[in-house]
Each structure stands twice: as structure tokens, then as C-alpha cells.
Amino acid sequence: MRVVVDVGRCRGAGLCALTAPEVFDQTEDDGTVVVLDPAPPQELHVAVRRAAGLCPNAVISLEE
């Protein structure tokens, strides 16, 4: 799995950082997404897929 984000669309709702905190964080400045682990291990895939699905602005895409 590879995690790709389109930061330009991000509005900092924070659902990704809430749902998969090992993989996503937010900047201190404007709360937009930061990818901590672009190739997360198998055990995090469910959480990462949920984070991608929850994102209100479809910022996260997954290459699997």
C-alpha cells in the first residue's frame, strides 16, 4: 500500500489523524495533513482505508 495525499484540497478536519495516527498527522500551522508513513504495514491497512474513506475532501488516495 502507498499513501498519496493532495494537500491542496485538505481543510484540516483531522479525521485521518484521529483514525490512523501512526500514518497521518497535521501541521501545527494550518492543520493540513502530514503523511508519517507513506508505506504503512499490513496491520494498519484497515485504519488507513477508513481514514481515506472518512476524509471530507477526498484528499487521501491509496495505491494498493
Place this chain on the structure above:
Amino acid sequence: MADMTLESSRATGIPGPRSGAALPRRLPWQREQPLDPPEEYARLRAEEPVSRLAFPDGPVGWLVTRYEDVRALLADPRISSRNTLAVNPVRRMPPGAEALLAVEPGQFIRMDPPEHTGYRKLLTGQFTVRRMRALGPRIQQIVDERLEAMAAQGPPIDLVQEFALPVPSLVICELLGVPYADRALFQQRSRLLLSMDTDGPTLLRARDEMRAYMLELVRAKRADPTDDLLSGLAGKELTDLELVNIGNVLLVAGHETTANMLALGTLALLRHEDQLAALRADPSLVESAVEELLRFLTIVQTGVVRTALEDLEIGGQRIRAGELVVASLASANRDAEQFSEPDVLDLSREYAPHLAFGHGVHQCLGQQLARVEMQVGFTALLARFPSLRLAVPAEQVPMRDDNFILGLRELPVTW
């Protein structure tokens, strides 16, 4: 065009009902059961998921009721939020309140990208998951102080006045840098602004008094900055009017939402004894419990008003440019296509991607704060009062259902 007000949208001609289409109906509003959305929504989802909606002020638009359609609509860049608050799907605009229709600088909840984006990004850094978790210990302190005050006072008490309202009020005041001592002023006025019963002149006066209050505060922060959100914003390139409007949006939103979730959430728990027992037995359920209460209660009971900027299709229905659309969050969150047994309160739902905070660019800015307040609040309340129960029969708890935000007038409890 600077502002698209109700009058101008009328002038541009929002179409009436088409021949052959079902007659437009009013927004379902009367609840058969206090904690459930009107039953009409279930029929609409099944039979007319995107239906004609008659707004009390005259325009005819659309009501979207299915989860998938609501989510798609709110994520669609071809919709505008400029009519949010200016068009009311439940009651007529009261005469004398026309001045409230114009979208003003800083009122970002009524703006579209890119104008909305700049304001939102000024604020999102202040409401991140990390920052809100860091506030947890302080929120715990505030909650514990309120619970001790309740214990000292002794039962029965009104949980709205003694807990549900003061906790988020104290938290947002501290975060923004608003003196809590002034709460009578802004709590009363924010309530007037959100009530469906307030007449035009009173609405306008409440708005003006909130504005005068916030302007004084903004000037004080500019002159003598303190360690809070308003002072931080005062250091940015914003006009007084922008700051006043941003401050008031955050102050009103920070009060009315979490306060009503704490009160209604407690009522829902007390009315579902098996769920309450499950949460007491396993406090680690609280995170999923909060999400489930958000889904089940969906307190933004009017839904949200949007306007199509272009012709678009939602749920197989063509919506024309200029038409108003109401996305029913409460209906979407009870859609059986998305949630199994949607009318059952089940705190152990492992994953329930509800739309209680909305969706798209306007999804609630303060949602991570609300989550922490509720997680800490419910956990501490149940722990402090193991025998908490209603002090009146459940059907006598007075609902506040004449408001954009569903709530309780009071919640008499004992222990």
C-alpha cells in the same frame, strides 16, 4: 455579486414545481419520538430520496435524505454555502431581520472556496487532533470542578444548567480568551439567534449586542494580547469586523453544539439502560459511544442549506443552477443502506462514519474539541455518579425543538 441574499435569489428566479413532479412539501419537522428524526424521513429515503421542498419564504427546492446522496452533495464543488442561514427551511424570515441576510467578512461558514479557504486555514491549526488532545487534562479539570459543585449542591439538579452548558462554555471561553463572567450576555443572545421563535427586531438586537461585545473584546486583545485564540488572530492581518465575526461564530458554535450533545447524550444513555450499563462496565467504549451518540442524535436537525451553482445530478435527480437544496444530516445518519439497524442506539458499533459534523470543505472545524469534551464529560459524569438517573418521568423532560440545534430545556437528574 457580493452577496447572494434571499431577495436576489428570488429575483434570479428559483423555479417553481415542474409539471408532473410531486407537489413540494414542507421540511419534516414534528418528531413522533423525541430522540428520533420525524418518521417521514424513512418514507422519503425509501420512496422519494430527492424530493421537492417548499421553503416557507416561497422558493421551491430539494430535500436530499439518503446517506450516499447527502455525502456526495456536500462534497460537490458545484454547490454554494452563501445561502446558509439566509434561507430557513422551517419558518419564514421574520420581518425586520433582513439585515442578517448579507454575508459579512469573516463569516466563513457562509462562504465558498477560495474565500472560505483563507479563513478556514487561519483556524484549522488551532483545532488539530493533537492540540485538542493536549487540552484533555484542562478539560478534565473543568469537568471535575463542575461535578464537585453538583455533588456539593446535592440532588436533584438540572444537568443542563449545572453541567452540559457550563463545561463547553468554560472551555470555549478559555480557548478564545472570552471572560466566562460575561456568559449571561452571550449565552442568552446566542440562544436567541438560534431559536426559531425569535422575532426580527430581537434577532437584530441580539446580533448587534453580540457584535458590540466582541468588538470591545477584540480591541482589548489588540491593545493587550493574552495567550488565547482571539489574541493570536488579532496579530494577523484581519479587520475588526472580520475578527468580530470569526469570534462570534466560534463562540456560538462552541456553546450550542457540545452543550446539547452532553445533555441529549446523557438523556439517551439514561433511556437505554443496557447501553448505559455497557458503557459503565467498559469505559474504553467511550470513543465509539461518542460517535454513536453523534450519529443517533444528529442535533443539527434542520440539515444544511446549499444552492446549486450549476446544473447537477444527485441520486438520479437533476437539480438546476440556482435551486436550493437541503441536505438532511439526521436522515442520512438513519439510512439503513449505510448503517445496520440505524434506529438502534448501539455504543459498540465498531465503525460508523456518520455525517453529524457535515462533510466537504465546511465539515465542523471544532469536531476534535467536541469529541474530547464529550469523551471526558460522559466518562467523568458516569464515574462520579454511579446511580445517576432521571428525576422526572422520561416523557416529561422538556425538549428544545424550536431551534436549529436540537436540545433540552432542562434535564432534571438525581443520584
